[in-house]
Amino acid sequence: MASSIRVRATSNGDITEVQALIQHPMDTGLVKDPKGEVIPAHYIQQLTFECNGKDVFVADWGTAVSKDPYVKFSFKGAKKGDDLKISWTDNKGASDTTTAKIA
Amino acid sequence: MTTTSGPLATRRLILQGAASVALLGLGNLPFAPAHAAANDKYPEEAFKQKNEADAIKALYGRNAEPSDKVKLDAPEIAENGGVVPVSVTTTLDKVSSISFFVAENPFALAATYKFAEGTIPGVANRLKMAKTTKLVAIVEADGKLYSATKEVKVTVGGCGG
Structure with missing residues (x-):
């Protein structure tokens, strides 16, 4: 299966801009399906961006983050060609990891 | 029920x-x-708090003061409460975290982001909003809390049918 994480990391001088889009249902556990049964909560709890052995950015998410979450941030201290490792875990214990090259 | x-x-x-x-x-x-x-x-506990004040207390243990150095960007009117683009930027130094609270949601805390040294203090993401609500962003900088607040009108809620 293709990775659930799509990342674009672009270096602009000293600053690297990161945009990530993750495929995930982000179910709140409050919505019912058409049969009237509650769809159990299923959402990403933690998303980590690691570069050169350091966590540059960590997101803790609740159920209020939209389906197929998007996040954007920037950091200093990386250069073109460096690896950026992105991993998430959800409330059911599932996880995914991908590594992107900074362009 | x-x-x-x-x-x-x-x-x-x-x-x-x-x-x-x-x-x-x-x-x-x-x-x-x-x-x-x-x-x-x-922060499991903080995400379980229903109202914004309790969530802030559970996450940070203290109150924030409003600051014009925190810039919260969100639409005045969101047509789809399921996907509301929200972002925060700040000119404050030594930012260690930024959090979003949606006051009218079933659980107020939406997301909290931790920043390492060297990470630019700013983040953009997309949040669900159940209905027209107060949106609060809190920036933790140098051990102090600063906040910005904005009202977002939601025409279609983000919590399904």
Whole structure:
């Protein structure tokens, strides 16, 4: 299966801009399906961006983050060609990891 | 509400269970960065608080002061409460975290982001909003809390049917 994480990391001088889009249902556990049964909560709890052995950015998410979450941030201290490792875990214990090259 | 009490009770149990096995879960993750465990524990309690004041207390343990150095960008009117683009930027130094609280949601805390040194203090993401609500962003900088607030009108809620 293709990775659930799509990342674009672009270096602009000293600053690297990161945009990530993750495929995930982000179910709140409050919505019912058409049969009237509650769809159990299923959402990403933690998303980590690691570069050169350091966590540059960590997101803790609740159920209020939209389906197929998007996040954007920037950091200093990386250069073109460096690896950026992105991993998430959800409330059911599932996880995914991908590594992107900074362009 | 007899139909929903069963699943809700189950969910509570699952959440309680999740809190106790959170560390275990991280440990099982083969790719989890070794240094992430202690400091970056998932703030389970804060995400369970229903109103904004309790959530802020659970997450930070103190109150924030409004600051014009925190710039919260969100639409005045959101047509789809399921996907509301929200971003925060700040001119404050030594920012260690930024959090979003949606006051009218079933659980107020939406997301909290931790910043390492060298990470630019700003983040953009997309949040769900149940209805027209007050949106609060809190920036933790140099041990102090600063906030910005904005009212977002939601025409179609983000919590399904």
